[in-house]
Amino acid sequence: MHIVVAMRQLADLVEELEVNGDGTDIDRDFVKFVSNEWDEAALEEALTIKDESAASVTVVALDEPDVDQTLYAALAKGADRAVKLTGHDPSAWVRTRERAQRIASFLAHEEFDLVLTGVQAADDLDGQLAGILGSTLDIPHAAVVVGVELTGSSLRVAQELGGGLVGVSELELPAVLGVQAARQAPRYASITRIRQAMQTQKIEEQEVSLEVTTPQVTVRRLYPPEKQGGATMLTGSAKDVATEIVNILRSKGLV
Amino acid sequence: MAIAVLVVGERVAGESPDVTFELLGRGRELADALSGELAVVVVNDLDEGAQFGIADVLYVVDGMDSASYSAPQWEAAIGAVIQRVSPQVVLVSTGTVGIDLAGALATKFNAPLASYVIDVTAQGDKLVVTSQLYGGKLLSEGEIDAFPAFVSVLPGSLPVEKGRAQGSPRVEHIDAGDQLRLSKGRGTELREPDTSGVDITSAALLVSVGRGIGSKENLELVAELAEAMKAPLSASRPVIDQGWLPKPHQVGKSGKKVKPTVYLAFGISGAPEHLEGMRSAETIIACNTDPSAPIFEVAHYGTTLDLFDLVPELTDIVGG
């Protein structure tokens, strides 16, 4: 069983996001990039399957800011191999349709049984990766996956349908899954283990040369949502604010 | 007349979700602007209570197993309808069905797709779409000038009532048997939601906590406040996924929809999937150290104090 986990970098949403000069992308020079949180769930699911069976796990990502950090962390957590795809501008917005084509062209030379990736990324303007990749490779796919069961050559997945309803289905392998949550919270790799991985393991680089033309939305402008007046901000010391909040609750008879 | 807009009905069982009527309401306007018909497709049994009168045509796909959900089968069924009727615009929601299938279908038909859409209009021979990116921190205004075009709309973005109308459109049955037989997957089971444990949907006050709490140990702090306030503890999805609280505590798209008198949010950013579950609370009070957190857009009162400073003070006052 060979599992490929497709991971990616994404602007850290905890930080302030500035828009670039021509107003059509975030200002990538001033953004901190981190690993997409759902891809971490996908990696965790793959490593759990590896722990239970004799699967091997390959992690693949496009070259993007600080991607080495993510790939070495994946190796430190137990992935067997890490591949970085080049051949595009690593400092630009790679739209999801193009991302899928690049990963598909890597997979074309791989033997794999299962591809796991995160259910979504916060800049997926052109749709989410799992379905696009599945369709590009012409293999079955499912997203919003909260359960993966592999027995021999059969795959059972649980998908969250909203409101707590879960749909269980069977897919033929190979397949692509968009993972919403792994069986357990993503494992942690200590800095020491990551350093160790950097010293003892290598990230493999593969160039993907591709003329990509996908029909897509043309972004006219990217902008922060207009403040709708929004919240009345409570200021002062913690004690002051707490008192104000309790007053609001008391006025409604709640405490 | 040609089909201008095809709305994908997302019901698996029970009643059609609100978002289907949101799509129908806007779909009508788009179809009129594009001088074509509005169609809706339902992939399994017809929802008898559904009020699809606003549509001109209802396509019912025959041969599906209605007791379960399978992505390849739904994709085959919807794909067969698109193939057959060649709509200019396909409307889905960025719910499970949209996340599952929109990208795959758009790729198959080599068509553009806009996701996380909160507004879509026809302007001349283009579609103008506004999408919510980066967890709601930025909006993108974009245009699409190639058809067919797929548009995946975030639930709760468009008015619902416009799309509900008595009457019945003409019904056409589509047999997707050939495509379904070739599909490489099948549904086996539907599992009902877990209804054990706390009921966060009927409380007048909710103390809700997000990833800002940092660890399971820290959760104790907020649990004490909830106890002092005699209110249930609810949470955002990451808190549940980390195993810090059980699933019945989750608010949002894939959790519960809540409507308390007051919703107290600590360390919750206000991602669209979370807002979907709590935005209709009467009063929302949010504590978040990031002044640009989207939660402040829907909150009535806010503070950028650190929750670790604020929560103990609140517990102190309420606990007496």
Ligand SMILES: Cc1cc2nc3c(=O)[nH]c(=O)nc-3n(C[C@H](O)[C@H](O)[C@H](O)COP(=O)(O)OP(=O)(O)OC[C@H]3O[C@@H](n4cnc5c(N)ncnc54)[C@H](O)[C@@H]3O)c2cc1C
């Ligand atoms: C693919 C899917 C299937 C579901 N199937 C069922 C079901 O068979 N029975 C049930 O009781 N609940 C189902 N749910 C969940 C549940 O219906 C909703 O969460 C609940 O009804 C709240 O709806 P709403 O009107 O507040 O949200 P809405 O804003 O109307 O819906 C949110 C999202 O949930 C999905 N959805 C909601 N209801 C349904 C539905 N009935 N069928 C298909 N999709 C739906 C849609 O993708 C929508 O984008 C499903 C959810 C999904 C995503």
Ligand SMILES: Cc1cc2nc3c(=O)[nH]c(=O)nc-3n(C[C@H](O)[C@H](O)[C@H](O)COP(=O)(O)OP(=O)(O)OC[C@H]3O[C@@H](n4cnc5c(N)ncnc54)[C@H](O)[C@@H]3O)c2cc1C
């Ligand atoms: C299909 C699908 C369904 C989903 N369903 C749901 C759902 O049902 N419910 C849900 O909640 N999410 C859901 N999500 C996930 C959603 O996209 C977000 O990831 C999630 O809501 C973020 O949770 P959060 O706000 O707790 O965490 P974050 O976004 O990480 O926010 C944490 C916040 O805490 C603040 N903070 C940090 N430290 C402090 C401090 N000391 N004091 C005060 N503030 C602090 C930070 O500024 C930050 O804004 C779903 C996603 C998908 C793809």
